[in-house]
Amino acid sequence: MSINFESMDKIAEGKTKIIYRNPEDEKTVYMVFKDDITAGDGVKHDVIQGKALIDWKTNRDIFELLNKRKVRTHYISSPEEKVALVRKLDRKINLEVVSRRVAAGSILKWSNAVEGQRYDPVITQFHYKDDPLHDPMLDDAYIDYIIRAKNASEYAEMKRINEQAFEYIEAAFAHFDVQLIDIKLEYGIIDGEVYLIDEVSGGSFRLWPYAHKNPNLNQDSVLGELNPDGRLDKDTYRMGQSTDMVKNKFAEIADITEKFKDV
Numbered sequence: 208m209s210i211n212f213e214s215m216d217k218i219a220e221g222k223t224k225i226i227y228r229n230p231e232d233e234k235t236v237y238m239v240f241k242d243d244i245t246a247g248d249g250v251k252h253d254v255i256q257g258k259a260l261i262d263w264k265t266n267r268d269i270f271e272l273l274n275k276r277k278v279r280t281h282y283i284s285s286p287e288e289k290v291a292l293v294r295k296l297d298r299k300i301n302l303e304v305v306s307r308r309v310a311a312g313s314i315l316k317w318s319n320a321v322e323g324q325r326y327d328p329v330i331t332q333f334h335y336k337d338d339p340l341h342d343p344m345l346d347d348a349y350i351d352y353i354i355r356a357k358n359a360s361e362y363a364e365m366k367r368i369n370e371q372a373f374e375y376i377e378a379a380f381a382h383f384d385v386q387l388i389d390i391k392l393e394y395g396i397i398d399g400e401v402y403l404i405d406e407v408s409g410g411s412f413r414l415w416p417y418a419h420k421n422p423n424l425n426q427d428s429v430l431g432e433l434n435p436d437g438r439l440d441k442d443t444y445r446m447g448q449s450t451d452m453v454k455n456k457f458a459e460i461a462d463i464t465e466k467f468k469d470v
């Protein structure tokens with residue numbers, strides 16, 4: 208029997224998901240994926256038929272991998288197509304936490320990083336979540352100030368979980384000759400602890416296929432080892448590719464993550 212959302216209480220509706228109260232358990236909520244895709248903090252927007260189902264699959268496979276690896280996430284299960292059951296947040300943390308292995312995207316604009324430059328260990332940055340302000344990055348001095356002023360342990364926890372999640376997802380994609388370039392994840396507090404929340408899908412990361420078999424990824428620049436033009440992620444949408452093309456790329460991601468259960 209399928210879940211009847213018509214009769215359920217909508218807690219929140221965002222750009223890509225609707226959150227419903229679970230009438231049978233106040234400690235959990237349902238996340239329902241939508242076909243909408245946005246970029247530029249909501250400025251660019253389209254509806255791609257079938258995207259919800261694809262993102263739901265990717266999200267399911269990645270969270271199941273992370274839970275299996277004992278990463279602390281809100282994810283419980285995916286009871287039916289386009290629906291995930293998750294632990295309910297007590298408090299949302301209004302940050303996006305970005306970890307990067309390879310320089311690409313916005314970091315090229317605001318630092319002297321060169322595209323393809325490799326970070327080992329990965330670097331992690333915190334962005335204040337605010338669409339009209341375009342999610343500004345918080346600098347280290349400011350974060351240190353907050354940590355000292357509030358005696359906050361959450362930043363260290365988010366950084367730890369983000370880097371742990373990055374490395375597990377990177378290792379899983381490596382089995383399929385694809386490099387995880389960077390990832391953006393979100394956090395909240397559940398039962399007094401920091402949890403990885405929200406979704407992980409085609410819009411959460413950059414993914415570049417290897418340029419050839421057995422690349423040498425252990426060098427300062429890995430641009431020559433990877434094929435950015437074959438990217439599978441939401442940059443295809445940001446760069447103006449057709450929505451059919453974007454959908455095909457997202458479907459390729461889901462075809463790969465489906466095999467994560469065997470890695």
Ligand SMILES: Nc1ncnc2c1ncn2[C@@H]1O[C@H](COP(=O)(O)OP(=O)(O)OP(=O)(O)O)[C@@H](O)[C@H]1O
Nearest residue numbers: 219221222223224226281293294295296299404405
């Ligand atoms: N475990 C959870 N419990 C309750 N709400 C959650 C949980 N995980 C995510 N959410 C909520 O789901 C909503 C996310 O929906 P969506 O991602 O579509 O929003 P959005 O428009 O992208 O906005 P945002 O920029 O806040 O992500 C947010 O309001 C988020 O707080």
Ligand SMILES: [Mg+2]
Nearest residue numbers: 221222223405
């Ligand atoms: Mg969101």
